[in-house]
Amino acid sequence: MKPAPFAYLRPSILEEALAALAGTQGAKVLAGGQSLVPLLSMRLAAPSMLVDINALPDLDHVTSDDDGVRVGALARHADVLASSGAAAAQPLLAMALSHVAHPTIRNRGTTVGSVVHADAAAEMPMVLRLLEGSVDVASVRGRRTVPAAELFAGPLETTLAHDEIAVEAFFPALGPGAGVAFQEIARRHGDYALVGAAAHVETDGDAVTRARVGYVSASDVPVVVDVTDAVTDPAGDPAAAALAELEPAGDIHASAAYRAHLVTVLTPRVLADATDHARRRAGERSSA
Amino acid sequence: MTSPAPEELHDVRLRVNGSVHEVRVPARRLLSDALRHDCGLTGTHVGCEHGVCGACTILVDGRPVRSCLMLAVSAVDAEITTVEGLTEPDGSLSPVQQAFSDCHGLQCGFCTPGFLTTITAGLRENPDPSEDEAREMIAGNLCRCTGYQNIVRSVLRAAEIGAEGPASRSTDVDGGGEDR
Ligand SMILES: Cc1cc2nc3c(=O)[nH]c(=O)nc-3n(C[C@H](O)[C@H](O)[C@H](O)COP(=O)(O)OP(=O)(O)OC[C@H]3O[C@@H](n4cnc5c(N)ncnc54)[C@H](O)[C@@H]3O)c2cc1C
Ligand code: FES
Ligand code: FES
Numbered sequence: 001m002k003p004a005p006f007a008y009l010r011p012s013i014l015e016e017a018l019a020a021l022a023g024t025q026g027a028k029v030l031a032g033g034q035s036l037v038p039l040l041s042m043r044l045a046a047p048s049m050l051v052d053i054n055a056l057p058d059l060d061h062v063t064s065d066d067d068g069v070r071v072g073a074l075a076r077h078a079d080v081l082a083s084s085g086a087a088a089a090q091p092l093l094a095m096a097l098s099h100v101a102h103p104t105i106r107n108r109g110t111t112v113g114s115v116v117h118a119d120a121a122a123e124m125p126m127v128l129r130l131l132e133g134s135v136d137v138a139s140v141r142g143r144r145t146v147p148a149a150e151l152f153a154g155p156l157e158t159t160l161a162h163d164e165i166a167v168e169a170f171f172p173a174l175g176p177g178a179g180v181a182f183q184e185i186a187r188r189h190g191d192y193a194l195v196g197a198a199a200h201v202e203t204d205g206d207a208v209t210r211a212r213v214g215y216v217s218a219s220d221v222p223v224v225v226d227v228t229d230a231v232t233d234p235a236g237d238p239a240a241a242a243l244a245e246l247e248p249a250g251d252i253h254a255s256a257a258y259r260a261h262l263v264t265v266l267t268p269r270v271l272a273d274a275t276d277h278a279r280r281r282a283g284e285r286s287s288a
Numbered sequence: 289m290t291s292p293a294p295e296e297l298h299d300v301r302l303r304v305n306g307s308v309h310e311v312r313v314p315a316r317r318l319l320s321d322a323l324r325h326d327c328g329l330t331g332t333h334v335g336c337e338h339g340v341c342g343a344c345t346i347l348v349d350g351r352p353v354r355s356c357l358m359l360a361v362s363a364v365d366a367e368i369t370t371v372e373g374l375t376e377p378d379g380s381l382s383p384v385q386q387a388f389s390d391c392h393g394l395q396c397g398f399c400t401p402g403f404l405t406t407i408t409a410g411l412r413e414n415p416d417p418s419e420d421e422a423r424e425m426i427a428g429n430l431c432r433c434t435g436y437q438n439i440v441r442s443v444l445r446a447a448e449i450g451a452e453g454p455a456s457r458s459t460d461v462d463g464g465g466e467d468r
Contacts, residue, residue, distance in 0.1 A: 001337040005295045008315030008361050030362070037357040038338035040316070050315065052362050078351070102428025104406060105339060107351040108358070190427050 003040035007049040014138060014165070017051050021163040022140040024049045029165055031073060034101070034109035035117045059167060064089040068133070068172040073165065077106035077114070089173040091277075092131065092198060095182040096123040102190040116166045118151070118158045118222070121192045123184075125152065126222040128169060130200050130214035135160075136168040143167075155220040176285060178202045179278030181270040184216060185262050187253070193217050194254045195262035199274035201231075203282065208232055211271060218246045218263055231271060239267035298361050304329065305373030313360050320344040322360035323370060331371040331401050335430070342429030345402035346370050352409045371401035374408055383449040384408050384442070393442030395433035402429050407443055416447055 007024075011017040021027050026048035030036060039045040053059070053073060060074040064085035071080055080086055081097040100106060100114065100123050114124045115135060128135070129148045136145050137160055146159065153159050160166065174180060184196030196216030202209045211231040214224040225245045230236035248259035295314045302309045304327055311326040318337070323329045323346070335341035337356045344355040347369035374382045381389065384407045394400045403426060410425040411417070417425060422443035423436075431439060 002318070002321075003316040005314060005316055007296065008298065008359070010362065010364075030359075033357050033359070033362070034339060034354075037318070037359070041318070041337050041356070050359075052359075054362055055365070102342075103410075104342065104345055104352045104354060104428050105357075108348075108353050188427065189424070 001041045003037075004043055004046045006040075006047050008052065009049060010052040010055050012055045012057070014056055014167070017053060017056060017165060018138060018140050018163065020049065020051050021165065027051055027162075029053055031113035032076065032109040034105050035113070035119070053165065062086055064173075066173060068131075068170055069093060071111050071169045071171065073110060073112040073167050075111060077101070077109050077111050078103065080111050081106065086171075090131065090171050090180075091174060092127055092180040092182060092200070093171060095180065096127045096198060099123055099182070099184050099186070099190075099193065099196065112166050112169045115151075115169050116158055116160060118153075118156055120155060120219060120221050120223075121217045122222075123182075123193075123196060123198075123216055126196075126214040126216050126224070127198060128171065129222050129224045130198055130212060131171050133169060133171045135166045136170070137164040137166050139164040145170075152221050174281075175202065177204060177278060177282050179274040179276065179281060181273030181277060183266050183270050183273070185266070192253075195248070195259050195266060197263070197266040197270045199267075199270035201271065201274040201278050203275065203278040205282075206279075208275060211238070211274075213238070213242055213267055213270060215242070215246060215263065218248045218259060220247070220249065227267075227271070238271055239264040242267050300360055300364055302327065302360065302363055302368060303366070304368045305370060311360065315359060315361050317360045318356050319346075319358040319360045319363050319368075320355040322363075323355060323368075326360070329370050329372055333398055333401050335398065340430070341399070342402040342406065343399050345405045345429065347405055347409055350409060350412070352406045369405070371404050374404055382408065384411065384446040386449055387442040387446035388439075391438050391441040391445050393434065393439045399429060399431040399433075403431070403439060403442075407446060411443070411447055411450060415450055417443060419444065 009020050028047035030050040030052045059072040061072040062075045062083040063070045069086045069089050087094045134145050134147045151158050179201050182198040184193035186193045193216045198214045201211045211228050212226050225242045227238040227241050230238040230241040248256050250256040297312045300311050309327045320334050323332045333343040335343035339354045339357045345352050346355045348366045422440045
């Protein structure tokens with residue numbers, strides 16, 4: 001259980017990191033290492049070089065305003081979870097982050113690293129998709145913004161080029177009249193979820209105008225399903241609508257049938273919670 | 289694989305428990321191994337080597353972190369505390385160590401260094417945890433012996449000792465800490 005040899009660079013300016021990634025075949029970014037180092041130790045990954053971004057300046061921010069929350073590439077899960085500004089602008093962040101691993105892992109693992117690691121069993125890639133956020137990436141060719149809908153290409157795979165560094169993730173703020181909820185089933189708190197679900201519901205008065213649910217570990221990529229029709233139709237079945245677009249798989253932790261069952265249980269729960277949340281927020285606004 | 293050039297070594301200055309250790313390591317040296325083999329601090333234990341068991345937990349700038357998931361070369365700017373650094377300056381047991389002794393919070397002791405570091409940091413953040421919070425504090429660490437009940441008791445006892453202050457601690461304990 002030891003990594004294979006690799007070259008190592010710990011640049012203190014972004015341009016140097018980008019040049020090293022562009023100029024070295026098989027080079028990889030090292031952020032918090034909470035996913036990459038186990039892969040190295042198990043020799044499931046053998047990069048030729050690691051470009052450690054932990055000494056780069058000005059990347060550890062968590063800034064919030066009316067538009068949303070901007071999370072720098074070196075902000076740890078724990079920093080985002082502790083940010084009261086982030087919790088106020090987009091409550092789903094803290095709801096989901098408290099389920100990401102254990103506090104010890106959250107002290108080191110970065111939220112941006114988790115997003116670009118693109119694990120379908122991870123909470124934050126799904127959250128970015130559900131919230132219709134984006135990631136800012138840099139390379140020797142310049143900067144670009146990748147919307148979440150265009151980020152995830154396959155299991156553990158994004159559309160980022162091998163020499164691009166994700167410098168910031170943007171999670172939009174929760175709009176007026178909208179509500180969110182998150183629930184997951186895991187064997188122990190802090191373990192990867194057997195299945196997790198987050199809902200984002202928009203309301204106008206008593207009416208639901210849009211309802212979407214994102215799923216963790218219910219397909220091999222982060223999936224978000226629009227269930228507005230099933231929610232607004234009195235005879236509709238949002239969980240069945242969701243299952244039609246999911247492909248739960250079986251493994252040593254749970255069978256495919258059990259995962260499908262959890263989708264059926266969690267979908268109505270998170271939709272009800274998010275709808276309540278939206279109405280409470282609307283109530284607070286009108287009484288304020 | 290191209291021609292296997294001799295592996296490059298990096299000179300790394302590690303600051304551990306207030307002392308400086310100059311080590312020469314390949315980039316792939318895990319911090320857990322650097323502490324144990326290069327610094328001779330074998331109090332940090334290595335169980336799973338992929339982040340799951342918590343035996344290797346150390347404090348990096350005061351926060352608990354898995355040392356098996358950090359490279360020694362990335363620890364250059366960090367202030368590291370291992371289990372050896374938890375004892376009081378006079379060599380007596382810290383409140384958490386004393387509580388483990390009082391409550392039989394260990395059996396084989398393999399997992400103990402990771403629990404001690406995790407709980408030390410946890411109590412700094414929450415000095416008066418409820419039983420549920422004590423369980424939550426240790427949820428990321430595995431123990432194959434105790435069944436956890438006495439570890440939960442140790443967390444609560446350590447909080448008590450911390451609140452009472454140093455005077456109330458039993459005085460006749462064998463500190464067992466390293467002279468520093
Ligand atoms: C015991 C344990 C339990 C865990 N449980 C959970 C869980 O329940 N839920 C969950 O979501 N996660 C869990 N994780 C994973 C954790 O959230 C990781 O922190 C996260 O997935 C990766 O972030 P990182 O900063 O550690 O990235 P790293 O491990 O450093 O990198 C991961 C990958 O992303 C790339 N990368 C990282 N940052 C960038 C960047 N800025 N630009 C370009 N590429 C980048 C790397 O090259 C690498 O391929 C767990 C981890 C452990 C060890
Ligand atoms: S040895 Fe590091 S967590 Fe198990
Ligand atoms: S005391 Fe033996 S593993 Fe915990």
